[in-house]
Amino acid sequence: MTFSPRTEPPVVTGAITDAQTGAPLAGVQVDLVDASNLGIHTRTAADGTYRLEGLPPGRYTISAHGEAIGDGYDWALEKIAVEPGLNVINFGLTLAPLVVATVEYIGSGVPPTPGDYMVSVRVDGNTRGITFNGQETFEFRGLKSGQARIGVGFAALSYKLAAVLVDDQDITGQVFELRAGDRLTGVRILITDDLSGAVRTEGQFQRRD
Structure with missing residues (x-):
């Protein structure tokens, strides 16, 4: 009997912080979308961390939106290849004007x-x-x-x-x-x-x- 190796489902996780002070930012919206702009969304916890799961491996755009946090933070995005298992993506956001x-x-x-x-x-x-x-x-x-x-x-x-x-x-x-x-x-x-x-x-x- 041949067993296929188990593939871990993709999980995208990380932390969002203030780029200048390193302080964690709670309540930041994090979006993970594919080329059709379909995907999943969450917000960072009190310690600035987030976790996204439930999508297949592939190429995605991940973005962090802190416009509504405090005096307002700029948003950031990155195109990533999501692999099976753990994918760690951190962002440091700067204060928006x-x-x-x-x-x-x-x-x-x-x-x-x-x-x-x-x-x-x-x-x-x-x-x-x-x-x-x-x-x-x-x-x-x-x-x-x-x-x-x-x-x-x-x-x-x-x-x-x-x-x-x-x-x-x-x-x-x-x-x-x-x-x-x-x-x-x-x-x-x-x-x-x-x-x-x-x-x-x-x-x-x-x-x-």
Whole structure:
């Protein structure tokens, strides 16, 4: 009688940590999908570990998404060949850029009402927008690194952008490099109902690393 060697089913496991501190990251979504985007998903435990099983051997893409964790982490992915038995894949995630903008109305007429404008951050052609609903502060978490621009779109034609300031530098209309780990929490956006003159565009964003 001939016995075939037993093949262990594939298991993909590992740990997700903060790339800078090494601290484990709990609650990170981990996806393992094939070329048809079909697969399995899980989240990391309190110690940052995860375990995925139930798929046959083959080529997959594994990704870790930490955008919703804390101040937001960048996501990472890797194409892997899953073999029978244990497959260990670890990720160290970097903090995603964070932009916090405060809008100030500097006009002399009627202040904007909810729905009158939307604050946006555009990074490498991808735009994230938040509509004004009465709040003064707009938080953009989980952004990607890249070439960025902060702007405002108006539904009410009675307002316009006066200036975008970062650490009192005028970056209105300017494109700047947004890096992993950046914390731009001092952004001030000035809007006005004075429609005369042109929007200021002078000045380049000078990083203060």
